[in-house]
Amino acid sequence: MRTLVFLFLAAMALSVSAGTQLRGSFTQGGVVFGKTAPGARIVQDGEKVPVSPQGDFVIGFSREAPEHSELTITLPDGSLERRDLKIARRDYDIQRIDGLPERKVTPKEEDQARIRADQAAVKKARARLDQRIDFLQGFMWPARGRITGVYGSQRVLNGKPKWPHYGVDIAGPVGKPVRAPAAGIVTLVHPDMFYSGATLIMDHGHGLSSTFLHLHKILVHEGQRVEKGQVVAEMGASGRVTGPHLDWRMNLRGKRVDPQLLVGPMKSE
Known part of the structure; x- marks a missing residue:
């Protein structure tokens, strides 16, 4: 249990840029909540991510997610923002x-x-x-x-x-x-x-x-x-x-x- 608590605390992170904020667990099996400019379009690893009219969105990572996940944000003015998310690897028990x-x-x-x-x-x-x-x-x-x-x-x-x-x-x-x-x-x-x-x-x-x-x-x-x-x-x-x-x-x-x-x-x- 102590290992899981450490993983939870270590994985929680906040990533801030001019147009997008990310908070959550950047690890295999993790979920990250985001906030971007209303009207922005987001793609994670080639897949379209739903974005609310207020700019809210959620992304996640599978059990075997690779070390990196690419997030592409197209802002309302047409400018592009690319984020290379580093995903922590986990060791699983039997x-x-x-x-x-x-x-x-x-x-x-x-x-x-x-x-x-x-x-x-x-x-x-x-x-x-x-x-x-x-x-x-x-x-x-x-x-x-x-x-x-x-x-x-x-x-x-x-x-x-x-x-x-x-x-x-x-x-x-x-x-x-x-x-x-x-x-x-x-x-x-x-x-x-x-x-x-x-x-x-x-x-x-x-x-x-x-x-x-x-x-x-x-x-x-x-x-x-x-x-x-x-x-x-x-x-x-x-x-x-x-x-x-x-x-x-x-x-x-x-x-x-x-x-x-x-x-x-x-x-x-």
């Missing part, structure tokens, strides 16, 4: 989890259609892209408890290497309240996905979304607006788990980013 139902580790052929349908629903929910800037209000922990899994760690399930873990796991009892980490719009409510069980996704604007997995009960509906701190679900043990916990993940326009870098160290309950 996490071994045993005791999972074997079918959840190696699905049977009849499970594949269900898994593909789940993946399509999640992809659609995360594809929302609008001008809301709910992310500017900052983020809070959706629940407090013992952290049992962190972003980026390589997962070995029942002895079999699998995909890295892309969220933060918070242990707690079934029924513990789960709160919205920031305001947003609910884009997915699913009662039972193959891997993630009861699943909830909410969008915070500009393609930045939170996903909550393994829930016991979901207390909101698709299309509903929720406010920061509002109770939206109950912690559970559905899907592929060995015990009750909340798996909180965040995505930014196709990039899997680290929720812990947005909230910092967890205060004790």
Whole structure:
């Protein structure tokens, strides 16, 4: 945990220029919030970045992001500003989890259609892209408890290497309240996905979304607006788990980013 706290503090930075300000975590899995001149256009590594009418925007870096990321800002007067962002490299742990139902580790052929349908629903929910800037209000922990899994760690399930873990796991009892980490719009409510069980996704604007997995009960509906701190679900043990916990993940326009870098160290309950 001390290493993560150091990473969080070291990665937080402020970059200021005549036209653009950047603040956030310049590291793999990090998220950076920006402010530029209204009407400016921004491109990150060849991809267009949404900019609000007020000049607000958000960018991020994937788990395996290279050392440099190029940001190109075209200001309203036509002048260009290029920023070479240096991205800190992270070392990821290996996490071994045993005791999972074997079918959840190696699905049977009849499970594949269900898994593909789940993946399509999640992809659609995360594809929302609008001008809301709910992310500017900052983020809070959706629940407090013992952290049992962190972003980026390589997962070995029942002895079999699998995909890295892309969220933060918070242990707690079934029924513990789960709160919205920031305001947003609910884009997915699913009662039972193959891997993630009861699943909830909410969008915070500009393609930045939170996903909550393994829930016991979901207390909101698709299309509903929720406010920061509002109770939206109950912690559970559905899907592929060995015990009750909340798996909180965040995505930014196709990039899997680290929720812990947005909230910092967890205060004790």
